[in-house]
Amino acid sequence: MKFIISNTDSKSNARCGELHVDSGVIHTPIFMPVGTVGSVKGVHFRELREDIKAEIILGNTYHLYLRPGMEVIQQAGGLHQFNGWTKPILTDSGGFQVFSLNHRRKITENGVKFSSHIDGSVHEFTPENVIDIQRIIGSDIMMAFDECTPYPATEEYAQTSMQRTHRWLARCYNQWQETIPLYGKYQSLFPIIQGSTYPHLRRQSAEFVASFDFDGNAIGGVSVGEPTELMYEITELCCNILPKDKPRYLMGVGTPANILECIGMGIDMFDCVMPTRNGRNAVLFTRNGIMNMRNEKWKHDFSPIDEESNLYVDREHSKAYLRHLFINGEMLGSMIGSLHNLHFYLWLVKEARKHIEEGDFASWKNEMVKKVSTRL
């Protein structure tokens, strides 16, 4: 993996560059659409490639392991072969499921035992087998197995959890070192900083993670319910410790405003379900603000969804028609909403790159944050 920083902003910590992996080149800062089970919900791969111009998507270890299962993925020749997405793939380790499926798992030093949300069967995930699974999936960027610490967490719990995640990281590292890719493509491993909202724990975790010299580093355990300002403080603190010459990935973030602010702190990679989930549920993000397409106010608005957009659905369909689709529960509404939001997110990070290159990122960002946060 090669990370080339081409420009840094003089008035912020924003930077732009290129991340080269065997499956392709990723222009940073980048937004990565989430495709948990090997599919970005409601969006065709052709749209992902040609309309949204996604450069990398996510997959999830826990979900893919349960279904379709590793024998199918391996027989297919990895996830790229299975779903036809030839560009880069990053897989989350299942660490988020330790958080989101907390009522059906048990954490031990060895790993986490999940009772499957599908059929209740018990499966143990360990730092070692999570690496093995991601080897079979064949993701370009594998994530270390962690516990996404819930918020709020006591300092004691946050520390215990963080230290265990650190021990797991060392085991992930060893397993990564001792295994090789199955399909001939190099696979990076990114460690994940935890430590909840405690600055000294975050600092400790960031230093621990940085000491390994991985290809890139991630910040986890954010946007789990804590106030936005706290999330910003933690992100900034971590960015200041992480090596400058390695890509920084802020996991699970976020709103358009979150992404812009965190690019300003030096984050290079983002992923979030928000564009797809909200798009599916009728909430559209646009350069002028947020629209709930179910609202009655759009009933007679026959203007295009977004006339400034170069996405065909934004220009060819009216707000009134999109509202009609959502009100009727038509799946096309959800598909258009998802497509629109992802296109907007990718447009947003592309604009950010442009302004970093042009040197006016900070002022552009401040103005844009206001615009995209407006409720229309």
Added chain:
RNA sequence: GGGGGGAUACCAGAGCGGUCAAAUGGGGCAGACUGUAAAUCUGUUGGCGAAGCCUUCGGAGGUUCGAAUCCUCCUCCCCCCA
């Protein structure tokens, strides 16, 4: 011609003397969603308001301390037999 069953809020439909401004669905309106157990979930839906008050259960009368609930008549709808 004879016999029977109904009419409840936007719709469907419970309730069958007080705890009923009236269950439950649907529809409407609004909100939430941040490494996806989510094409999901939540709130609200007679009027004005803080408590509270006012007008509602086809229409008109009546019984009762009290009626959506009981009685009488009227209007309309459905079913069965001829």
